[in-house]
Amino acid sequence: MNLSPLPAIMLEPLVRAALLEDLGRAGDLTTDAIVPKDLRATTVLSARQSGVVAGLDLAMLAFRLIDERIESTLECPDGGEVAQGQTIASVSGPAGAILTAERTALNFLSHLSGIATATASIVNAIHDHKAKIVCTRKTTPGLRAVEKYAVRAGGGANHRFGLDDAILIKDNHIAMAGGIRPAIERARASVGHLVKIEVEVDTLAQLEDVLALAPDAVLLDNMSVEELRHAVSMVAGRCITEASGSITAAAAPAVAATGVDMISIGWLTHSAPILDIGLDYRDS
Structure with missing residues (x-):
């Protein structure tokens, strides 16, 4: 390591x-x-x-x-x-x-x-699949850097360190922007070429709308294993796929088997x- x-x-x-x-x-x-x-x-x-x-x-x-x-x-x-x-x-x-x-x-x-x-x-449980285990911003105030370091020590990888190192457009951003398209267009117009844009989607219909706007990554939130499998097929390698939403150690292998690129787990750092x-x- x-x-x-x-x-x-x-x-x-x-x-x-x-x-x-x-x-x-x-x-x-x-x-x-x-x-x-x-x-x-x-x-x-x-x-x-x-x-x-x-x-x-x-x-x-x-x-x-x-x-x-x-x-x-x-x-x-x-x-x-x-x-x-x-x-x-x-x-x-x-x-x-x-x-x-x-x-x-x-x-x-x-x-x-x-x-x-x-x-x-969890890393060991999904070792037969390509997915990486990543943490989130659900960290102890003041200890984020060392808690994310501990995730790396366990063989995982890190998601955002803060609000300033990537754009992650979530449901409230979309609602306040008036839709997915204006949210992504405003984000793309406001940042430099090195800043990645990820969009959270809850349904396959939302995913279809988002893919037309070519984000760098999509966060597939609280989807079933079957929905995740369908989502990965829809994406077809056009962007990074991230599964998220109360994923337990027992559920992680099935989620990884869907072909997602990342599995984000908040409880690694908060619980x-x-x-x-x-x-x-x-x-x-």
Whole structure:
């Protein structure tokens, strides 16, 4: 997997804000009171269940921001599969600092690994088909870049990152524009040649109208498997086809078998369960 890490300058504000939220107004009262200041410790990040790892850069940054003397060794990189009980990384250094950063590190690592694991499960389920699994803009405010990174770590791909990188004409746009044709014509007249135009359609009749206007992609929303199969036949390769609308892991293989190019799934980023990961103390 060719997974490029996100630049540290993008990650530090997220991790710093999370640490400050946790430290509050008085710092880590429990650790400061109990753990000797000069105690050093070695700990390991362990997978409590099998899955795909994502978010290690954020987790390790959380430890370093609390104390730059903390050192880490990665045993499984982002995008790698781990079995239950497997060590993901070792973390050593001042014991108190490790404990102070623990929850923030695990919050990022468990959440993003959960997204990567959910993505991988669907990617693997449709591996016999050409369709790509893509995420949406249904992300946690402030965490879009890292959540979309986690989708890539799971073998998926990304849809729009924001409102500014493509045009997606949805039902409300069409209604307010007075129809599909004026919506597409206004969109095409207002953007540069590198900006793609995608149109959402709910019915095969709408799709027929849209195809006459030659969009770059069509979003086939909440269509049945039979309707999707018919839609792909109608498109006949003239533009990218994207299936969307409450697609579950169980339903994804049948949707992929219709021949669509993309399957967009919002719950990958807004509802995927975490991957249970713990920090275990080994020695001092």
